[in-house]
Amino acid sequence: MPSDRTSAGDPARTLALLWGLTAEEKPGRRGPRQARSTAEIAMAAISLADAEGVDAVTMRRVAQEIGLSPMALYTYVPGKAELLDLMLDTVYATMPRSAPVDEGWRARAAAVADDNRALYRAHPWVASVSTSRPPLGPGLMAKYEYELRALEGAGLSDVDLDAALTHLLGFVQTCARMGADGRAAQQDSAMTDAQWWAANADLLARVFDAERYPVAARVGAAAGEVYGGAYSADHAYAFGLARVLDGFAALIGENSR
Template identity: 65%
Template sequence: MPTYRSGAGDPARTLQLLWRQPAEGPRRGPRQGRSVDAIVGAAIELADAEGLDALTMRRVAQAIRVAPMTLYTYVPGKAELLDLMLDRLYADMPRPDRSRKSWRARVTAVARDNRDLFTAHPWAAEVATVRPPLGPGLMAKYEYELRAFDDTDLDDVERDASLTYLLDFVRAAARSTAEARAVQRDSAQSEEQWWAANGPLLARVFDESKYPTAVRVGSAAGAAHGAAYDPEHAYEFGLRRVLDGLGVLVDAARARNAETPRD
């Protein structure tokens, strides 16, 4: 699976487009008959349907019925367009009031919201966001998700690191889920069908006395999940462990705060 990254385009032009600021200097060429929003919407539809490899400026131009060179008068290239697409997804994420819920419930909901985003738009999980452009969608998302850690006594650095830790887990889980689905789709076989076809051969070549632990544990897991890998179980199990780990950090922060003398 190829890796794409945000922030790979012209930073100044990307920020102008994200915040819908006019480009500096006089604009050349005919009057524009499309909008950046329409271009971004068409690009998202294309990526949803066919993936990021299919996302080219030519294909997007065809989708909105303009000449490819005309598209460049709106967006400089695919790198900037990808940043606009991600920011649109972030802007459209739900942000209900969860202030009355526990921090664990709020964090669980943040994880679910991001997983839903990757389920609806699998290509988004392929984009590395180590240097994300600070668009309005991302800033609103970051502000909202940080509040999931209110009342935890975490300091600002811990809060940021905790959110990053959570989102990294969700992204990794989403990519594993997408890979599992791609394997099943490309092989045209379900897990049960694959094991039924290959089980007899594996039974002949596996020496259970040589790999006793692997055979015992693998058999138990396979029987429990009906497959060698169950994305849903992996996500739920992993999220519980993430919450457990954050719980230790929150307990330490609260203990630290309780020990701090107050004026």
């Protein structure tokens, strides 16, 4: 289970932070102008997560990165939970928006999937964060509106529209997590999948009985020859996305746009 999740902080303070209603901007507030902005803080935290993973993001580390004391950082952001929401909402606001206007729901839905995949590739840590209670900031709302419009007008009820989008995005997130796991394995072992399997081929041959598992032997060999390993993130994504959209087509009907 993911150890990090959004909306884990104080709801009122989080929403105020995401929508720019921080204390220094409220009417009647007097005092020196703050040296940093929440946007700068978010970008520093995102850069740290991109480079070292979300576990590296602490209030102390972010303060160091941006040239503040930890206590000063708390005057901008209440805590780590609220900072994570700010990071996610900032990333969502900058996600690519490439869905075509007039090429039908299938092309638009595929573009939404590709856009989310690009987001996960740029920020791998995002795939590991639980968003069952999403950060309801302007970045998320703009992303949600864009994604819903990809399937708008295809004949789905509002509930089915939301469910279809949830299913599509869940598929992309799963692929992103598996792809990140594969890249981490290659980095940790300093071997590609093909090199790892070649290095362990003799051991596998001693313990694997092809006569006992004939289908596994045949299919595994065929897939391994094509993929250069046990798994191909690109093939899994392309194959799975086509099947997800085929399922939508059965629900929608291919004549809908």
